Amino acid sequence: MAHVYKTISSPVGELTLVADAGGLAAILWENDRPDRVRLGPLREAADHPVLVETERQLGEYFAGARRSFDVPLSFAGTDFQKSVWAALLTIPFGETRSYGEIASQVGKPSASRAVGAANGRNPISIIAPCHRVIGSGGQLTGFAGGLEAKTFLLDHERQPSLFSRTGSAISAG
Numbered sequence: 010m011a012h013v014y015k016t017i018s019s020p021v022g023e024l025t026l027v028a029d030a031g032g033l034a035a036i037l038w039e040n041d042r043p044d045r046v047r048l049g050p051l052r053e054a055a056d057h058p059v060l061v062e063t064e065r066q067l068g069e070y071f072a073g074a075r076r077s078f079d080v081p082l083s084f085a086g087t088d089f090q091k092s093v094w095a096a097l098l099t100i101p102f103g104e105t106r107s108y109g110e111i112a113s114q115v116g117k118p119s120a121s122r123a124v125g126a127a128n129g130r131n132p133i134s135i136i137a138p139c140h141r142v143i144g145s146g147g148q149l150t151g152f153a154g155g156l157e158a159k160t161f162l163l164d165h166e167r168q169p170s171l172f173s174r175t176g177s178a179i180s181a182g
Contacts, residue, residue, distance in 0.1 A: 032081030
């Protein structure tokens with residue numbers, strides 16, 4: 010199956026959701042570098058079930074009602090990249106990890122720079138939370154969506170007043 014896409018609006022700008030036969034293949038930023046994620050030709054399919062579900066879950070995330078995602082993911086990359094992207098999925102909501110911590114987690118403790126390169130090529134931003142990876146001194150470092158978007162996402166996740174202790178959204182009223 011070729012890649013299909015749907016473009017949505019979000020608090021961090023326009024996002025292009027991309028799916029293939031295996032599931033969600035990419036979330037691309039409005040000003041993404043064209044060579045960051047190689048996908049080939051795209052065909053618009055706004056009603057594709059994976060894209061519709063991804064849009065719904067992202068809407069809940071941005072509304073403060075979702076802390077994790079359960080859409081099928083279809084990562085395409087090297088084995089090392091896939092190991093880094095799998096490690097991203099283990100970073101809890103509202104927490105951060107350093108590049109060095111991810112390198113150790115994937116069994117390559119001296120590969121912080123390689124982890125940074127793989128993180129920068131993460132095709133499924135937000136859901137595979139590359140925004141939760143920071144420098145060893147706590148500094149925010151490069152992000153495909155821009156540092157303003159990275160700051161927004163981290164701040165959004167650190168607003169504990171939106172959630173009860175069990176992680177459910179607190180209902181208004």
